[in-house]
Amino acid sequence: MQCPVCTTQALVMSExxxxxxxxxxxxxxxxxxxxxxxxxxxxxxxxxAPAPVQAAA
Ligand SMILES: [Zn+2]
Structure with missing residues (x-):
């Protein structure tokens, strides 16, 4: 697939x-x-998501 912006540059697929x-x-x-x-x-x-914080005793 070509870049819609550059039109000449092919997109690089990454997973x-x-x-x-x-x-x-x-x-x-x-x-x-x-x-x-x-x-x-x-x-x-x-x-x-905020991890539960344990108060120090
Ligand atoms: Zn581009």
Missing amino acids: RQGIEIDYCPQCRGVWLDRGELDKIIERSAGAA
Whole structure:
């Protein structure tokens, strides 16, 4: 797939933890499928959840 911005640059496919990412090395644009974006949001929401803090005795 060609970069929609550069039009001449082919996107590079990369996979991170089961999520497929297409990025353009020229303009550094990143493209995701809709399902991939949802996966990233789910995972980042889980990772950003505050961990229970235990008060020191
Ligand atoms: Zn580009």
